[in-house]
Amino acid sequence: MIRCWEHVERGEDDPEDSTPSIPEVTITDLASFSPDPGTLTGEPDNLGIAGLPTNFTTDTAEHTRDGELFGFPIRVRFTPITHTFHYGDGQSQASDTPGASWDALDQAQFTPTDTSHTYAERGTYQARVDTAYSAEIDLGVGWFPLTGQLDIPGTPQTIRIYEAHTALVAHTCTENPTAPGC
Secondary structure: OHHHHOOOOOOOOOOOOOOOOOOOOOHHHHHHHOOOOOOEEEEOOOEEEOOOEEEEEEOOOOEEEEEEEOOEEEEEEEEEEEEEEEOOOOOEEEEOOOOOOHHHHOOOOOOOOOOOEEOOOOEEEEEEEEEEEEEEEEOOOOEEEOOOOEEEOOOOEEEEEEOOOOOOOOOOOOOOOOOOOO
């Protein structure tokens, strides 16, 4: 099969090449191989508190897909290069990482991260992450990068942001069950 892609010099007396050749592959030709949209997760449990950071992560990762393009077998490798987090309140942020949980970062909940967002008001928001992928193809002779990127829009996730109020008290609720907040 490699012969299909070898360049052969022909003289004037040689008949025209009847060997099939693969057309130039562009990143838009790979639409049928496109990766699934990344799943956005807001931490903790797609909930948050107004005025405190909500941590966001996505499950995108490098992966390959096999198939056929222009009648030839092909492998396509997609690598995430940019994640654009849309928080649903008009704010967005691009990151080259998919984010990490507070546990993985060894951080306490509600501490800022590279992919966290602080909502100003309580409410229900539709957040999503759009991922830009680079692509490489393998026609059986090694990986070749393609120019451009493939932008995959994410599926919106409902994020609920609540309002929290605290009060300083002189005694615990066990000590004074009728105290404010008990």
